[in-house]
């Protein structure tokens with residue numbers, strides 16, 4: 001089994017997340033892909049703006065059309081600061097040693113990877129799939145030697161996923177400038193966001209008046 005894990009705050013889920021999930025699922029022949037909303041990200045100074053249940057509901061609505069996409073409640077149920085190492089250990093325990101895990105992240109998140117709790121242990125438990133993000137460079141220089149040796153450039157259609165070992169795949173083939181911060185700012189200004197967010201999530205944001213002054217939820 002090959003399982004994808006896509007961690008984030010998803011505040012809200014947006015078209016960039018969906019494009020990444022669709023492509024990585026296909027390129028890496030994943031059996032399932034779990035979106036893993038964090039209760040509280042260790043990397044972000046402030047709390048998510050929308051409550052956990054709204055972020056979860058939007059993800060469920062947005063992923064429902066995809067048979068292989070699931071939303072995990074693991075980090076929300078655990079509560080507190082969501083450290084990926086705790087989550088991956090739990091998944092390893094549940095899924096066994098034979099399941100290959102592919103953790104998906106953007107280049108912005110990868111820039112801080114050596115600050116993640118027990119990152120060296122973490123990278124012994126899973127593969128990383130790193131997606132370019134406008135404004136952030138994807139470079140192996142500066143990484144600890146042990147990590148650098150595991151970096152693979154991954155060009156879709158050209159490269160294959162390696163069956164043996166754990167790797168850090170630097171993907172090309174996605175250039176998506178969508179960001180949740182920009183979407184929240186647009187909503188505060190009263191601007192339309194329908195082109196940036198999956199339609200089911202956009203309807204939920206509208207109905208429950210999320211990310212606006214005087215929100216009713």
Ligand code: ATP
Pocket residue numbers: 007008009010011016017020104105106107108109131132133134176177178179180181182
């Ligand atoms: P915010 O603007 O609130 O920080 P975000 O748009 O980065 O949110 P997150 O939920 O924090 O969304 O993202 C989850 C993961 O998806 C992170 O690893 C992030 O790097 C990645 N990601 C989000 N949007 C993109 C994008 N447009 N291109 C590449 N990676 C992305």
